Amino acid sequence: MEYRVVGQRKRRYDGMKHVTAETRYVDDIFIPGTLQVKVYRSPVAKGKVVKIDCTSALAMEGVAAVITYKDVPNNGVGFVPDQQILAEEVRYKGQPIAAVAAVDEDTALKAVERIQVEIEEEEAVFDPLEAMKPGAPKVRPEGNLHMFDGRPYRKVVYGDIEAGFREADLIVEGEYFHPCHEHACLETHVSLSVPEANGKLTIYSVAQGLMRNLRLVASALEMPEGDLRFLSNWSERVRNTWKPENPASGINFVGGVIGGGFGGKNDPQLDCVTALLALTTGQPVKWRWTREEETLYSTYRGPWHMKFKDGVKNDGRIVARKVTSIRDSGAYSHLGEYVVDKHCFLCSGPYYIPNVYVEGYLVYTNKVPSDAMRGFGITPSSFATEVQMNKIAHALNMDPWKIRFMNAYRKGDKTPTRVNLDSVSVIECMKAVAESAGVALPDELMAMSSLKGREL
Amino acid sequence: MPMLEFKVNGRNCRVEVNGADSLLEVLREKLHITSPKVGCNTGDCGTCSVLIDGKVVRSCLTNAMSANGKEVITVEGLASPGKLHPLQTAFHDNYAAQCGFCTSGMLMAAKALLDKNPKPTREDVKEGISGNLCRCTGYVKIVDAIISAADENSSREES
Amino acid sequence: MKKHGVGIAAVLYPTGFSAGGDSSQAMVKVRPDGSVNLYIGSVDLGQGCKTVFAQMVAEELGIEYEDITVIDQDTDTSPLCAITGASRVTFTAGIAVVAAAREVKSLILEVAAAELCTAPEALEMGGGKIHIKDDPARFVTFQKIAYKANYQERKLLVGRGHFMPDPAVIDFETGASNHFRTMAWGAMLAEVEVDTDTGQIEVLRLVSAYDVGKAINPLLVEGQIEGGTIMGVGAAIMEDLYPYYPSTDWQATNLGTYMIPTALDVPDNIRSQVVECPSTGGPYGVKGIGEMTGNSASPAIVNAIYDAIGVWINELPVTPDRILRALESVESR
Numbered sequence: 001m002e003y004r005v006v007g008q009r010k011r012r013y014d015g016m017k018h019v020t021a022e023t024r025y026v027d028d029i030f031i032p033g034t035l036q037v038k039v040y041r042s043p044v045a046k047g048k049v050v051k052i053d054c055t056s057a058l059a060m061e062g063v064a065a066v067i068t069y070k071d072v073p074n075n076g077v078g079f080v081p082d083q084q085i086l087a088e089e090v091r092y093k094g095q096p097i098a099a100v101a102a103v104d105e106d107t108a109l110k111a112v113e114r115i116q117v118e119i120e121e122e123e124a125v126f127d128p129l130e131a132m133k134p135g136a137p138k139v140r141p142e143g144n145l146h147m148f149d150g151r152p153y154r155k156v157v158y159g160d161i162e163a164g165f166r167e168a169d170l171i172v173e174g175e176y177f178h179p180c181h182e183h184a185c186l187e188t189h190v191s192l193s194v195p196e197a198n199g200k201l202t203i204y205s206v207a208q209g210l211m212r213n214l215r216l217v218a219s220a221l222e223m224p225e226g227d228l229r230f231l232s233n234w235s236e237r238v239r240n241t242w243k244p245e246n247p248a249s250g251i252n253f254v255g256g257v258i259g260g261g262f263g264g265k266n267d268p269q270l271d272c273v274t275a276l277l278a279l280t281t282g283q284p285v286k287w288r289w290t291r292e293e294e295t296l297y298s299t300y301r302g303p304w305h306m307k308f309k310d311g312v313k314n315d316g317r318i319v320a321r322k323v324t325s326i327r328d329s330g331a332y333s334h335l336g337e338y339v340v341d342k343h344c345f346l347c348s349g350p351y352y353i354p355n356v357y358v359e360g361y362l363v364y365t366n367k368v369p370s371d372a373m374r375g376f377g378i379t380p381s382s383f384a385t386e387v388q389m390n391k392i393a394h395a396l397n398m399d400p401w402k403i404r405f406m407n408a409y410r411k412g413d414k415t416p417t418r419v420n421l422d423s424v425s426v427i428e429c430m431k432a433v434a435e436s437a438g439v440a441l442p443d444e445l446m447a448m449s450s451l452k453g454r455e456l
Numbered sequence: 457m458p459m460l461e462f463k464v465n466g467r468n469c470r471v472e473v474n475g476a477d478s479l480l481e482v483l484r485e486k487l488h489i490t491s492p493k494v495g496c497n498t499g500d501c502g503t504c505s506v507l508i509d510g511k512v513v514r515s516c517l518t519n520a521m522s523a524n525g526k527e528v529i530t531v532e533g534l535a536s537p538g539k540l541h542p543l544q545t546a547f548h549d550n551y552a553a554q555c556g557f558c559t560s561g562m563l564m565a566a567k568a569l570l571d572k573n574p575k576p577t578r579e580d581v582k583e584g585i586s587g588n589l590c591r592c593t594g595y596v597k598i599v600d601a602i603i604s605a606a607d608e609n610s611s612r613e614e615s
Numbered sequence: 616m617k618k619h620g621v622g623i624a625a626v627l628y629p630t631g632f633s634a635g636g637d638s639s640q641a642m643v644k645v646r647p648d649g650s651v652n653l654y655i656g657s658v659d660l661g662q663g664c665k666t667v668f669a670q671m672v673a674e675e676l677g678i679e680y681e682d683i684t685v686i687d688q689d690t691d692t693s694p695l696c697a698i699t700g701a702s703r704v705t706f707t708a709g710i711a712v713v714a715a716a717r718e719v720k721s722l723i724l725e726v727a728a729a730e731l732c733t734a735p736e737a738l739e740m741g742g743g744k745i746h747i748k749d750d751p752a753r754f755v756t757f758q759k760i761a762y763k764a765n766y767q768e769r770k771l772l773v774g775r776g777h778f779m780p781d782p783a784v785i786d787f788e789t790g791a792s793n794h795f796r797t798m799a800w801g802a803m804l805a806e807v808e809v810d811t812d813t814g815q816i817e818v819l820r821l822v823s824a825y826d827v828g829k830a831i832n833p834l835l836v837e838g839q840i841e842g843g844t845i846m847g848v849g850a851a852i853m854e855d856l857y858p859y860y861p862s863t864d865w866q867a868t869n870l871g872t873y874m875i876p877t878a879l880d881v882p883d884n885i886r887s888q889v890v891e892c893p894s895t896g897g898p899y900g901v902k903g904i905g906e907m908t909g910n911s912a913s914p915a916i917v918n919a920i921y922d923a924i925g926v927w928i929n930e931l932p933v934t935p936d937r938i939l940r941a942l943e944s945v946e947s948r
Contacts, residue, residue, distance in 0.1 A: 209698025555661025
């Protein structure tokens with residue numbers, strides 16, 4: 001069907017602003033009196049904060065406030081609500097313990113150096129394969145394995161895996177490692193919180209989801225009734241506007257223009273810290289991460305160990321696939337459960353495999369938390385499944401195109417998770433690539449199509 | 457404190473600076489010229505690129521006082537009244553900006569390249585912007601845009 | 616010695632949050648002068664959602680793309696939208712946008728029908744006009760109706776749209792789950808040159824094709840393909856945050872030590888195609904594209920390396936030392 005506007009190569013809606021530098025990113029917003037934030041980060045990977053002394057830092061000229069875990073009303077947010085915004089219980093090296101708001105970055109840095117923190121260091125674990133073993137140091141009280149509806153792994157069962165292996169003529173195994181990737185957005189994390197005259201707090205945020213961050217920040221700032229937490233004369237005005245049962249009423253998130261995300265700007269940490277400091281000081285507060293902070297301490301694509309075992313017929317059909325995958329979560333899970341789910345659900349790749357068994361683990365370690373990154377859990381499985389396909393082709397002395405065409409999904413097939421695939425085109429995509437690349441495919445393959453149902 | 461006197465986008469500026477201030481800090485925080493970005497502060501990403509006397513520099517690694525008596529051009533100074541610079545038009549037409557954060561630095565590097573080499577090959581362009589990182593576009597349309605601007609310049613000259 | 620190799624990969628990517636329950640809302644308001652405001656809650660990371668949504672509204676209302684203002688995201692004024700991710704926005708929020716445009720369209724047709732003394736079903740919108748299908752010479756402009764509705768008919772021309780996929784239910788024993796809205800597909804061919812003396816890899820050619828259901832804006836789709844492809848090249852041959860994983864010793868600390876591709880890493884020969892196999896349920900048959908395009912290059916390149924030098928590389932990135940060690944292990948056998 002032809003459309004008038006849809007399908008057209010229209011120039012980007014906000015492109016003119018980009019090329020004239022009119023686009024305002026969070027760091028481009030200048031408000032007089034904005035304080036700058038620097039944080040004291042844990043020098044150890046695991047431990048309990050037993051003493052924090054900020055008096056010397058607070059006494060410095062130009063320092064407006066210093067906050068610690070004691071100042072965070074609800075110090076546990078997230079999908080698993082245990083992410084401490086400012087740590088009392090340290091779970092990774094570099095975790096923020098105290099935050100300073102000062103007139104400029106240099107003053108804030110000098111103030112951070114004056115903060116004295118005593119941490120009772122505990123044994124840490126960095127390797128997820130070690131962390132899975134009984135007796136391993138505990139990253140969190142509930143243990144190092146994330147629970148999926150009460151089970152320590154996500155399970156996908158389709159068909160009968162043992163029967164599939166019995167039916168197979170050949171077994172092809174592979175072990176893969178997919179490493180940690182940093183989003184490396186050109187814009188680092190920034191957050192600017194501005195207390196408004198009517199008691200409301202405006203947060204200029206790089207969040208990939210404004211409503212989600214609003215809920216998380218409101219949850220972290222939840223004020224216990226009758227408990228005056230904030231240290232400035234703004235507090236009364238704030239309390240008159242905010243309803244304790246609905247802290248979100250007092251917060252307005254402004255955003256939507258971000259210098260890249262790729263899944264790396266979901267962490268509410270910065271917005272919580274600047275919000276607290278803005279409410280404490282009554283002044284606008286900005287926290288801009290340096291590139292070093294971004295690279296060392298921001299979330300990243302978690303690494304995967306994957307074991308594939310495929311049962312294959314001599315004619316090229318894959319009849320069984322068993323996968324065991326382990327993802328390193330780092331100290332908190334963030335969206336990790338969904339990452340593992342998505343990986344497990346689609347370990348068969350774009351191929352119909354009648355017998356599938358997958359176990360996917362999410363393991364906590366004492367490292368910076370991992371989170372979403374473009375491609376989610378399917379990036380590692382795409383890598384593994386496609387190298388597996390070529391190993392299978394090699395083992396059968398078969399052309400890599402043919403092995404894929406034969407096993408590719410057709411319209412009406414079901415995924416291992418039993419979802420009906422009503423729009424399938426993987427063969428058509430491969431044909432398009434072959435044609436564009438000047439690869440002449442044999443007639444046998446050209447006769448195949450994903451657009452039609454599977455021939456029985 | 458030293459007094460920096462220089463021309464920025466055609467206007468004379470006088471601003472008091474700290475001896476250690478980078479040109480990037482002065483442009484952004486004292487003059488509120490926001491096109492050069494703080495991408496890394498270590499000269500790796502190129503988002504802070506500006507022109508000093510026509511030469512592209514990393515303003516994050518440039519001491520502010522070293523621009524004393526010189527002319528600095530940023531993206532804000534590219535367009536003439538009512539008319540975009542051909543590079544700006546080409547970037548917009550060719551979808552060379554997605555998130556836009558690298559765009560200012562890219563435009564400066566591209567301008568420096570075309571001022572020096574008005575008919576670059578695709579290889580010349582890739583070399584010319586090799587110090588500017590982009591995570592969104594894969595660089596393809598940025599190169600397309602710069603070639604397109606160069607072609608547009610040369611066809612205008614011919615006519 | 617330099618050796619060439621070619622490798623392929625086929626990929627899939629589901630559109631939408633695997634957990635479901637991700638709400639999106641939209642509002643479309645027609646102003647008295649006939650210009651249109653679109654209110655969305657979706658965050659634009661650079662992928663261009665404002666652009667494609669403005670195109671959808673222009674299509675539905677028969678007006679120009681340039682007449683639409685997309686109001687920036689602000690939790691005080693914007694409708695709801697879940698996070699930008701999971702390749703969900705064009706599909707999920709797009710359904711809300713189209714619904715909002717269609718609701719305001721019906722309000723406009725009501726007013727126009729009264730003006731033209733006919734029924735709303737007899738009318739068609741296009742080219743900034745609303746005309747009678749069987750007699751196009753009888754028409755009224757979109758602008759005139761906008762003015763009349765706002766100032767004379769006491770109408771607020773606002774359309775609302777909302778879409779929320781069902782929350783997913785995952786079967787405890789089998790993992791069966793309604794975890795995606797539609798499926799997108801893709802394939803890639805990579806050609807590489809491997810230097811067996813230094814272990815270095817040069818990517819010479821990348822040819823890809825992706826099924827996006829319907830390319831609402833082909834320019835933006837190309838942007839996602841090209842950007843994702845080069846991010847995939849980075850993943851394949853250079854990116855590693857913890858090179859001595861699981862130890863964090865010698866981890867990358869900045870963009871000088873975490874290597875991402877520059878313009879010089881882009882092969883001259885990089886071509887992409889769009890395949891359109893429409894989704895059921897997506898606006899105009901669209902499918903998500905944003906994440907899939909980063910997943911093809913790594914396996915295609917690793918398969919090309921095997922074709923070139925006969926070694927399987929089972930971990931990324933494929934750095935020169937990994938190539939040389941793999942070659943050594945083959946020679947020693």
